[in-house]
Amino acid sequence: MIDGITGIHHITAMASDAARTDTFFTRMLGQRRVKKTVNFDAPEVYHLYYGDRVGTPGTVMTYFPFPDIGAARRGTGEVGHLAWAVREGALKDWARNHRGATQDTAFGENRLHLTGPDGEAFLLVESDSEVGQVWAETLDARMALRGFHSAGLRVADAGGMDDLLRLMGYAPLGTEGSVTRYQVGGNRASVIDLDIRPEMPIATAGAGSVHHIAFAVPDRAVQTEIRDSLIVAGYDVTPVIDRTYFHAIYFRTPGGILFEIATDEPGFEIDEPVATLGEALLLPDRHEPLRGHLEAFLPPL
Numbered sequence: 307m308i309d310g311i312t313g314i315h316h317i318t319a320m321a322s323d324a325a326r327t328d329t330f331f332t333r334m335l336g337q338r339r340v341k342k343t344v345n346f347d348a349p350e351v352y353h354l355y356y357g358d359r360v361g362t363p364g365t366v367m368t369y370f371p372f373p374d375i376g377a378a379r380r381g382t383g384e385v386g387h388l389a390w391a392v393r394e395g396a397l398k399d400w401a402r403n404h405r406g407a408t409q410d411t412a413f414g415e416n417r418l419h420l421t422g423p424d425g426e427a428f429l430l431v432e433s434d435s436e437v438g439q440v441w442a443e444t445l446d447a448r449m450a451l452r453g454f455h456s457a458g459l460r461v462a463d464a465g466g467m468d469d470l471l472r473l474m475g476y477a478p479l480g481t482e483g484s485v486t487r488y489q490v491g492g493n494r495a496s497v498i499d500l501d502i503r504p505e506m507p508i509a510t511a512g513a514g515s516v517h518h519i520a521f522a523v524p525d526r527a528v529q530t531e532i533r534d535s536l537i538v539a540g541y542d543v544t545p546v547i548d549r550t551y552f553h554a555i556y557f558r559t560p561g562g563i564l565f566e567i568a569t570d571e572p573g574f575e576i577d578e579p580v581a582t583l584g585e586a587l588l589l590p591d592r593h594e595p596l597r598g599h600l601e602a603f604l605p606p607l
């Protein structure tokens with residue numbers, strides 16, 4: 307078993323409309339935009355990051371808005387839902403603001419189902435799970451999100467994914483219906499729900515699809531050990547890639563979902579102060595010559 311994975315680091319998805327997604331995350335979910343940059347490989351596309359006050363790993367949702375992206379087909383081989391933790395009792399305030407949103411209970415926890423701007427399945431879960439520093443500039447602190455609670459992985463069969471999650475240090479907690487819940491040590495974005503859905507089609511990526519889910523490790527030394535262990539176990543893992551705010555490795559899982567392992571360091575304060583995180587358009591040095599063009603081309607946020 308691999309030691310050192312602490313839970314979810316970030317989740318990256320695709321959107322159809324940068325401004326609409328930005329409004330949803332900052333106004334409706336009350337998250338802070340902690341970085342406004344571009345897709346380093348395709349700089350005419352934003353890369354937007356939303357999270358807690360400082361972008362603590364375990365709170366960060368990132369988006370690539372592609373204006374021409376088509377609709378997604380939901381199915382297997384993708385992240386099926388994302389869940390944020392809220393304080394016990396917070397859902398009654400959320401439900402008052404979102405009349406018609408479904409509430410239910412799973413694994414003994416109360417949940418509220420929200421739909422994102424591109425049809426994303428988002429959940430708020432009353433839980434004592436907590437990560438990061440609450441950003442309560444938009445919403446009352448009682449309602450504030452307290453980092454990711456969990457993510458749901460939807461696959462056609464369990465075999466390889468169960469093996470992989472166990473290898474990554476996750477232990478099964480129990481099963482309800484088609485979902486088996488796994489948890490890795492601690493209480494910090496530490497839950498994965500594996501949803502076995504052989505009757506569903508294979509997902510097709512589009513607006514609202516998650517591109518990959520990243521798992522957190524403290525530093526590059528642990529990341530290197532994990533990379534070696536994954537390769538020994540037969541996974542085809544990329545070299546370490548410098549993503550400015552963290553270092554990343556990627557591999558495709560047996561269920562078809564792209565996993566990343568990302569370092570907690572150096573974080574989002576590396577290129578701008580906490581007080582103004584996410585306000586300026588930040589470009590890597592190689593794209594600075596494009597600044598004038600990009601500031602005119604990208605929709606204002």
Ligand code: ZN
Binds near residue numbers: 316318518520554566
């Ligand atoms: Zn990533």
